Amino acid sequence: MMFRKLFTVGLLLIAFSGFAQEDLIINTQNREQISLNGTWHYIIDPYETGFYNYRYKEKGEKDAEAYWNNPNPHQKTDRKEHGYSDKYSIEVPGDWNSQDDVFKYYEGTVWYQREFDKPELAKNEHVFLYFGAVNYEAHIYLNGKKLGMHKGGFTPFNFEMPSDLLQEKGNFLVVKVDNKRHKDEIPTLNTDWWNYGGITRDVKLVITQQNFIQQYALQLDQDQDIEKSIKRKKFKLSGHIKLNVSSEEKVTIEIPEIGLKEKIDISDSKASFSFDAKKIELWSPENPKLYEVEFTLGETTLTDQIGFRKVEVSGKEVLLNGKEIFMRGISLHEEVAPEIRRANSMDDANKLFGWVKDLNANMVRLAHYPHNEYMTRAADELGILVWSEIPVYWTIDFENKKVLGKAQKQLEEMIVRDQNKASIIIWSVGNETPLSDARNDFMKQLVMDAKKMDSTRLISAALEVRYNRGTNFIDDPLGEYTDIVSVNEYLGWYGDLPGAKENSKWETKYNKPLFFSETGAGAKSGFHADKETRWSEEFQEWYYEETLKMMEQMPDNFMGLSPWILVDFRSPKRNNPKYQEGWNRKGLIDNEGNKKKAFFTLKKYYEEKEKEYQD
Structure with missing residues (x-):
């Protein structure tokens, strides 16, 4: 490799x-x-x-x-x-x-x-x-x-x-x-x-130590036929190692649980490698198996907890370990809403992911920036698929090369930190960026950079859509380069009412898996009225009912969604004094931890989807 x-x-x-x-x-x-x-x-x-x-x-x-x-x-x-x-x-x-x-x-x-x-x-x-x-x-x-x-x-x-x-x-x-x-x-x-x-x-x-292992990656080799590897119970692992100084050394990689021990020759501070491993249990949401892996340089051993899995696109499907998956997702911010603060601990991660599990979701979109490492480590342990994203958001200065350099640096730091997290299956390079030649070049470069840095994951971004009454067409030029086509959809909240979704059809220019990276409507928790009254829980519930009906009429490349959003979050843009008061109210859970009616609507849909894919 x-x-x-x-x-x-x-x-x-x-x-x-x-x-x-x-x-x-x-x-x-x-x-x-x-x-x-x-x-x-x-x-x-x-x-x-x-x-x-x-x-x-x-x-x-x-x-x-x-x-x-x-x-x-x-x-x-x-x-x-x-x-x-x-x-x-x-x-x-x-x-x-x-x-x-x-x-x-x-x-x-x-x-x-x-x-x-x-x-x-x-x-x-x-x-x-x-x-x-x-x-x-x-x-x-x-x-x-x-x-x-x-x-x-x-x-x-x-x-x-x-x-x-x-x-x-x-x-x-x-x-x-x-x-x-x-x-x-x-x-x-x-x-x-x-x-x-x-x-x-x-x-x-x-x-x-003076000389130490600074960075490394260890994962299933992407070139192997995963179905054959599973049948033979023999897998190929590959990766790379980087020391902090230039030197000629040997690094030993051990996975004691399966009796694996390999020595890697380091030349000029770095090495790439590949070797066979037997009897590996693959990581998945149903079986989030992590192995204790030991990296030894000299007398110093560094341990890590790593899961092994293969994610890939096959035609219109996303495959995890050779099997088609449907991503029952939800988006979330790095925020502890009841305490109105940034999340920053393992307790915070477990609290947020506890709600994700209650929803029967198997995937999260960590929006709109890389979340803290407790989140990705918890996702590894709990078996939750992750979309991780850099904050290339809305209208940045796409013509400025220094701005591109800053985006590239954040992309590198995100990938380097979390390249050994099995839960992360998608790197995202941006969200809702408006079309222009400069934007297309900027975003394409980020996609290419991400693929050079890490070929073991899918690359995506929340793309633009051409909305029409009847058929909505996805032909954002960036979709040519991403591995999946991802879009944000708010018909029925921004424009029209939820009933308009009934006749809404979707098509895409690209023969790739289709993912809805956002959809949602606001509701003030505890405010009840008829379903056509905005800000009521009943309106949000209606919105989700109509959205999920629309999702069932999607083309055969539809492979999941991550609605916006798990929990109400703070935003100075949201200033309705009666219903918002500085909060974005699209959460399925309010800022005090109470579940709104739409939470249970989505939960039921996810339970049905889980059973469908188990069958």
Whole structure:
């Protein structure tokens, strides 16, 4: 198997910031680590006084007030115009919006600060500072020196902490976090979700050897005939390994449960490989089997929990392990609605997926950005198929090459982090992007990049539709390059009433599986009326009844849907004072955890679909 070299845009990152971000360390959960979660200090800085001088240029280390680092004066004549205090404290991980009313609508810069002691290190051990995600732009400083910066609110990053910079006690760590929206960022100015700011995911120190396994992928080889492999009970596994430094080494891969042990020769820090394995149980929603896999370099062993499965398109069908599947999906945001905050823990993931299981869904669309790693790990364990997406959303600047570079970087970080998650079967490169030549070129490039990085999954995006009374035609040019044709459908909510779906037909230019990535209608939980009264639970229930009737009349390439959305979520665009009050009400569950009538309508349909595909 050819080594799948990951697409990199590191030079673009240098051009943006002056600092090169280091390659991502994956599987930090199973490495030696020290958590930096907990209580941090903060300073709200709407004018970015701690970052720019009075000429609005970034301060340098020689400035008297070089960034807002350690505020303690060295002598009584020193002038310090900032300070960190226990009075102004904030929890990490967590968005700032939910922690104090002063942050509710705040978009701008907040400085985070905490101290930590140097961990005990053996000879040749190194320390990396790892962030699960910071929304949106982060600048990192240690003991007054800048380590680097990162853009992107939903993907991880890390920096090595120089040994000569680490102190035995009281290391002063500062993070400048800026969540302002900009036209030339990913996502752009206009979104339909809350712009939660802050250090929203785990922060940790990761301790490694001088030479260590930085990234790897291990999966079923895509070239094998999976039906023959199942009959023979003999499979081919393939993948690649990347060390952090260039060296000639051997890495041992073991799966003790099946008695597998293979030695891989590393050349110039990386290797591709393939080998046979016997008696593997394949991962599926019905049997989410994960194997303990051990990767050993020298005296250091790194473990991971990996499932093996093959997803592919065959004509008009999506096959999982050689069998046709129907995706009984639901979309969801990374949000704990009852607490009005970002989800950031395994408990949060289990809560959300508990509702998914109650719905009898077997698939989720994690919209509209990569969710935290607890979500994808929980999906692996629970047997839930996943669509994972980067926030190329609506009207970004498709003509700007730097914007394309930012999208490519987020795509790379999403794929690298989760390339060993069996649950993820679809990488999505965007949602509802308006047609133009520039858009088509931009989106096509992302599809091609995703396929180069990972050929073991399907690539898609929520495409555009030409709506007509009678027949709706899907001929978005991007559909030529995606593996499945996915569209968002809201007939009966935006335009007409749900009864109009009765005569609505669908056709697509492309002979590929058809998936409805969104459909839905709003309802204020507890508001009851006749079915034609908008915002009532009865209207939403009617909408779903008519939608599901329409789905039963789909062409034979129809293979699933992920309605919008599991739970009501916060959005500053939704301002009806009686029914919305800053919430998008299309959830099947309200913001207090109560299930609306439409939840049970969709649940019944999914129970019937499950039985149909079992038969």
